[in-house]
Amino acid sequence: MxxxxxxxxxxxxxxxxxxxxxxxxxxxxxxxxxxxxxxxIKPEGQVHVAGQSASGDAAGGGGPRSGEDIYNSACVACHGAGVLGAPKLQVAADWQPRLDERGLDGIWENAINGINAMPPMGTCGNCSEDEIKSAIEYMIEGI
Ligand code: HEC
Structure with a gap:
């Protein structure tokens, strides 16, 4: 017991x-x-974003946004029309001298840190540095 x-x-x-x-x-x-x-829920949100960016972004699929996307959301405001002297989208005359002087890495660094009227990260608060680079590559595409 x-x-x-x-x-x-x-x-x-x-x-x-x-x-x-x-x-x-x-x-x-x-x-x-x-x-x-x-x-x-999250991936669905991303699918929507990816859907909007479907143009030529076959490899993207939920990874970093394409350079074109970043450009259209954060950079076009200035770089579309060349506001404040911003080098314009895919206009070689605007970009070539910068590339000659600093190279892609140099202008990338300036885009990250800002230069004159160009704000740091191009005002894209949620962009990674690599996404900024993609946006630059898109802006100088074909140059
Ligand atoms: C508020 C306007 C504005 C926005 C928004 C903006 N830029 Fe710029 N950007 C400028 C101006 C103005 C210059 C020219 C600065 C100079 O050389 O005096 C410039 C220059 C640059 C350069 C050349 C830097 C160099 O070393 O010559 C790069 C690269 C660049 N921007 C990338 C970007 C990217 C990428 C975005 C979007 C994520 C962006 N910019 C958004 C205004 C802007």
């Missing part, structure tokens, strides 16, 4: 531990489910 009681207490303790563990697990599971939901 004594033994049995003791076993019973141990068993209860054990059960309690298991129950606690299960509660913790189920809370975790709920969190996981939430995360899973968010993950499931």
């Amino acid at each position: 004594q033994d049995c009681l003791e076993t019973d207490v141990k068993l209860k303790t054990w059960l309690c531990v298991v129950a606690t563990a299960l509660t913790v697990l189920s809370v975790n599971a709920q969190e996981d489910k939430n995360k899973e939901l968010i993950e499931r």
Whole structure:
């Protein structure tokens, strides 16, 4: 009897531990489910973005945005019409002297840090440095 009681207490303790563990697990599971939901919603948002950028962006598929996308969302305001003397989209006369002087890496660095009226990162707050480079490559394409 004594033994049995003791076993019973141990068993209860054990059960309690298991129950606690299960509660913790189920809370975790709920969190996981939430995360899973968010993950499931997220890619859809990206598909939309990718859809908008479908033009010639076959390799993209959820990775970094294309240079054309970045250009159209962040750079076109100035580089489209050459506002404040910004070198214009795919106009060799505007870009060539800069490329001759600094090369792609040099103008990339200036785009990241800003130069004169050119704001750092071209005002694209959520652009990676590589995306800035893609946008530049798009702007100097064919030059
Ligand atoms: C507010 C207007 C504005 C926006 C927006 C803007 N630029 Fe510029 N950008 C300029 C101006 C003005 C210059 C010329 C600066 C100079 O050389 O005096 C320039 C120059 C540049 C240069 C040449 C730098 C060099 O070393 O000659 C690059 C590259 C560049 N911009 C990239 C970008 C990219 C990429 C974006 C978008 C992510 C962008 N810019 C958005 C105004 C802008």
